[in-house]
Amino acid sequence: MAEFKQVGANASVAEKLLTWVDNRFPASKLYKEHMSEYYAPKNFNFWYVFGSIALLVLVIQIVTGIFLVMHYKPDAAQAFASVEYIMRDVPWGWLIRYMHSTGASAFFIVVYLHMFRGLIYGSYRQPRELVWIFGCAIFLCLMAEAFMGYLLPWGQMSYWGAQVIVNLFAAVPFVGPDLALLIRGDYVVSDATLNRFFSFHVIAVPLVLLGLVVAHIIALHEVGSNNPDGVEIKETKNAQGLPLDGIPFHPFYTVHDIFGVSVFLMAFSAILFFTPEFGGYFLEYNNFIPGDPLKTPAHIAPVWYFTPFYSMLRAITSEMAAALALMVLAAAAFSTRRFAAPIKLGIWIVAVAVALALGLLPALLNWFGALAGVLQPLFSALPFLTGIDAKFWGVVVMGGAVVILFFLPWLDHSPVKSIRYRPRWHLYVYGLFVVIFLVLGYLGTQPPSRAGERISQVGTLFYFGFFLLMPWWSRIGTFKPVPARVTFAAH
Amino acid sequence: MKKLILILLAAFGLSTAAVASEGGIAWDKFPEAKVTDVAALQNGAKLFVNYCLNCHSAAYMRYNRMRDLGLSEDQIKKNLMFATEKVGDTMKVSLDPKQAKDWFGGLPPDLTVIARSRADFGKGSGADYLYTYLRSYYRDDTKATGWNNMAFPSVAMPNVLWELQGQRAAKYLEEKDPHHEGRTLHRFAGYEQLTPGTLSPLEYDESVGDLVAFLQWMGEPAQNDRLKVGVWVLIFLGIFTVIAWRLNAAYWKDVT
Numbered sequence: 251m252a253e254f255k256q257v258g259a260n261a262s263v264a265e266k267l268l269t270w271v272d273n274r275f276p277a278s279k280l281y282k283e284h285m286s287e288y289y290a291p292k293n294f295n296f297w298y299v300f301g302s303i304a305l306l307v308l309v310i311q312i313v314t315g316i317f318l319v320m321h322y323k324p325d326a327a328q329a330f331a332s333v334e335y336i337m338r339d340v341p342w343g344w345l346i347r348y349m350h351s352t353g354a355s356a357f358f359i360v361v362y363l364h365m366f367r368g369l370i371y372g373s374y375r376q377p378r379e380l381v382w383i384f385g386c387a388i389f390l391c392l393m394a395e396a397f398m399g400y401l402l403p404w405g406q407m408s409y410w411g412a413q414v415i416v417n418l419f420a421a422v423p424f425v426g427p428d429l430a431l432l433i434r435g436d437y438v439v440s441d442a443t444l445n446r447f448f449s450f451h452v453i454a455v456p457l458v459l460l461g462l463v464v465a466h467i468i469a470l471h472e473v474g475s476n477n478p479d480g481v482e483i484k485e486t487k488n489a490q491g492l493p494l495d496g497i498p499f500h501p502f503y504t505v506h507d508i509f510g511v512s513v514f515l516m517a518f519s520a521i522l523f524f525t526p527e528f529g530g531y532f533l534e535y536n537n538f539i540p541g542d543p544l545k546t547p548a549h550i551a552p553v554w555y556f557t558p559f560y561s562m563l564r565a566i567t568s569e570m571a572a573a574l575a576l577m578v579l580a581a582a583a584f585s586t587r588r589f590a591a592p593i594k595l596g597i598w599i600v601a602v603a604v605a606l607a608l609g610l611l612p613a614l615l616n617w618f619g620a621l622a623g624v625l626q627p628l629f630s631a632l633p634f635l636t637g638i639d640a641k642f643w644g645v646v647v648m649g650g651a652v653v654i655l656f657f658l659p660w661l662d663h664s665p666v667k668s669i670r671y672r673p674r675w676h677l678y679v680y681g682l683f684v685v686i687f688l689v690l691g692y693l694g695t696q697p698p699s700r701a702g703e704r705i706s707q708v709g710t711l712f713y714f715g716f717f718l719l720m721p722w723w724s725r726i727g728t729f730k731p732v733p734a735r736v737t738f739a740a741h
Numbered sequence: 742m743k744k745l746i747l748i749l750l751a752a753f754g755l756s757t758a759a760v761a762s763e764g765g766i767a768w769d770k771f772p773e774a775k776v777t778d779v780a781a782l783q784n785g786a787k788l789f790v791n792y793c794l795n796c797h798s799a800a801y802m803r804y805n806r807m808r809d810l811g812l813s814e815d816q817i818k819k820n821l822m823f824a825t826e827k828v829g830d831t832m833k834v835s836l837d838p839k840q841a842k843d844w845f846g847g848l849p850p851d852l853t854v855i856a857r858s859r860a861d862f863g864k865g866s867g868a869d870y871l872y873t874y875l876r877s878y879y880r881d882d883t884k885a886t887g888w889n890n891m892a893f894p895s896v897a898m899p900n901v902l903w904e905l906q907g908q909r910a911a912k913y914l915e916e917k918d919p920h921h922e923g924r925t926l927h928r929f930a931g932y933e934q935l936t937p938g939t940l941s942p943l944e945y946d947e948s949v950g951d952l953v954a955f956l957q958w959m960g961e962p963a964q965n966d967r968l969k970v971g972v973w974v975l976i977f978l979g980i981f982t983v984i985a986w987r988l989n990a991a992y993w994k995d996v997t
Contacts, residue, residue, distance in 0.1 A: 292996060334801035334853065337961065344963040345970075497996060505992045509985040516978045523971025530862050538858035538960075539850075740997050 284471055289496030290503055291477035293736040297371075298475075299510030300364035306511055307357045308463065314350040315452065322402065324448035326441035329404035330540040348526045354396055355532045356518055358555035361389060369658075370680055372667030373476040379659040381473065384466040386656045391462060393556070393652070395455045398447040400553060401439070407534045409541030410550045412447070413439045418563070421642040438543055479736045480667025486735060495736045531695075549697045557694025558687050559648045562713065564698060565706040566644035572613030574643070575605035609637030647710065654717045661720040666732050673727030679716070686712050766891050766929075768865040771872040775954035777965060782810045785955025788948060790821045792901050793852060796841070799832035801853040802959050809962055845897040856953070856960040868957040875902065875949045879911040879932055891929070906945045907938030 257269045271277050282288075321340050323332040336343035365385070368374055374382035401412045416439065420430040435442035474484055474493075483493040497503075527533040531554045536547055552560050566574075582601035586594040615625045629636055669677055690709045693702045775781040786807055789799075805828045807817050814828050822828070824835075832853075841848045859867035874892040878900035881889035886899035891911070900906065909932040918924040940948060958964065 331801055337963070338801060338806065339803070344961070344967065348967075501992055502996065505985075505989045509982070509989040512978060512982040512985045516975060516982060519971065519974045519978060523967055523974060526967075527857070527860075530860060535858055535860040535862075535867070538854040740994075 284467070285500040285504075286498055288471055288499040289483070289493050290475045290499050291479075291481070291483045291493075291495055291736055292497040292502075293477050293479060293495070293738040294475075294503070294506070295478055296510070297363070297367040297478070299507055299514075300360050300367060302507040303511060303514050304357065304360045304364055305463070306514075307353055307360055308459075310349060310353045311357065312456065314346045314353065315456075317346045318350055319452055324402070324445055326404065326444050326541075329402060329444060333403045345522075348522050351533055352518060352522045352526060352528075354399065355528070355553070355555065356521075357392060358396070360514075361392060362555075365389065365655075366684070368476075370669040371476055371478055372480050372662065372664070372669075374659045375476075375480075375662065375667050376659070377473045378470070378476060381466060381469045382659055383656055384462055384469055386652075388459060388462045388466060389655070390652060391455055391459045395451060395459060396553070396555065398451040398455065401444060401447045402451065403537060404444065404541045405534075405537030406539045406541055406545070406547050407537040407550070409439055409543070410547055411552055412443065414550055415552070416443075418641070418645045418648075421639055421645055423638055423642065426642075439541075440543075476667065477736055478668060479670060479733065481732065481734070481736050483736065495738070551695050554691060554695060557692070558690040559651050559694075561690040561694035561706040562651050562710045563644040563648040564694070565703065565710040566640055566647050567703065567707075568609055568613065568640040570707050570710075571608045571637075571640045571643045572610055575608035575610035575613070578604050578608070606635060607638050608643060609640065612636050647714075651710075651713060654714070658717070658720075661717055662724050663721050664724040664729070666729050668732075671730040671732050673729065675727060676724070679723070682712070683716050765893070766873070766877070768869040768873040768892070769876070771866065771868040771953055771957070772950045773868070775950050776868075776957050778954065779811045781951045781954050782958055783812065784948070785951040785953070785958075786810060786812075786821060788952040789852075789955050789959075790823070792952075794832060794834065796834060796836050796845075796849045796898075797852045798834045798836075799853045799959060800851050802832050802962075804828050804830060804832065806962050810958075847897065849898065852956060852959070854960045856957040867960070868953050871956055872949060872953045875952065876906075876946060878903070878906070879909045880935060881911075902945075902949070903938070905938050905940045905948060906942075908935040909933060910935055 856867040877891035
């Protein structure tokens, strides 16, 4: 326990109060550790503002959410009407609702930019692996939060979007249908689904989310922030033991962030007040029709922030699954060369099992009709040889596209952290990654098409290739020397 | 790389073109200025309660919200309400769902947010659609109601505004198909007025514009306030941003 402090007899009331609190709760200590004496590198650029903005958007979502819950009715018969009630009869209800709906999209824009910053400056590298992992968990929670929140207005897109996504879980072998039933609480999306999604959206997920945000920040402040140069500022300290290239977070970065936040709020308000639907991307037009279990919309697409992943899901056709099976076998052939026989055998058994599950044999039959004589009797004798439905692999790929982010700290083998000191062509690889991600996002909003399917299959392979081959490609090329100190020009 | 970009661009171009060409005619542009024109909105409200509100409800819209259109509660009660409802009630209809199903094949949709729901990416706003739709009716004896619509083929609703518009027929031209020797194409070539309406075609377009303006306003009664508040918010944030920018510079000027 810290020493019990005494104040002088003529100390001010404020000083007495603070001392009283500090003797019982580490108020000053926390303030110093996380604000006034948290030393952040002084060379942050604009990419570093999105963390603070994400926190602001989280606060906006929570505060507006509290007010929305006061008027919203989580009831299939009343939900749609209660949202319109908020839009019309609740004083300033339209503002609160638009803040929440624009905030949802803004959250993803900001978080995608925040993650991209981490990606290009190597902010996930040692010792910041846990900062990154907590961040990925936050992203996962955010997706769950957004998905369940989207059902609540109970429009056609809410209803059918939820129906489509929950049905995906039914593709899981053996337990799928029961799993989907457990999520829905009914055989179709219904009042029961709305109630449980409401419960998850307003309390369960936000609780986890807030805990993870605290963990994310504590972990960050423990190891210190990375910076655009990828230089560890703690390695160069002055006589007092303070990092020479560091600067107290408060006031220097608070004032920085206030400026960034005001620019963000301008863009946010411009959308909120002048085009809250954002051309049907933030509020889908179809969602102004009450959810109708008997009328399936012609085209069901998730909201834009899910579409890159949705594209990857749709890219996995049975043909694509078979192509993946061939890649698994090729990878096994490549990797077993340097192993001893028993390990080799193990790898091959796993690889062949995965390839069969991916539906390699039916695809072979499709490609080479001549094999029918051999394969048809085999399938009737051992039906499991036909593999698992491609829909399931689509779900695996979609989930995998998010899960793979968690492993990034161990996939990157580049000798330097920041893109600034990596070979020029690495920058182009990252650029292409962004383009592919955007193209996948665009295709996910569109109705399925032959050309779109092919492009999203190529995009999916690139997305996974980018991560899975990173241990190799991130090492190749001529790296520039990293300076000992950060590069900083006075403002 | 360049080639890839070109291919991608071509793919996008093709897919958007494909979406734009599927189903229905191109939409006319709704005269947007009417949404802020009180006289047009009042006329639209009159048309709405007289022609639409018999079968279609606007169940999230209260009668007294029309005070925003410069009307007093008394005026609303006397001119726009015909039954026993209270001025604070929402615009419900007493159409029996069973009868509606017999007559139209289903319950006519609620119109409160119809203008918001009918927008289509690449084709236009919901108001554009409604403005086109209500001006695209023509006589078609093959349909049960005797009416058909260019913007919504085989629509269940007959032309309720026919007295205003008069009756029209669709004209078709037979043209040689440039791609198939010996075949002809059936091409739509405008309408033919069969009987005159009480309004001239120009007056009819004006009236439909007023009605759609009302539907657009009803979809989000706060929309004009929203724009006004938005201007002030952006002015405030603009000033705030300049101050924040200079404050930031003042703090950072001695950091070396």
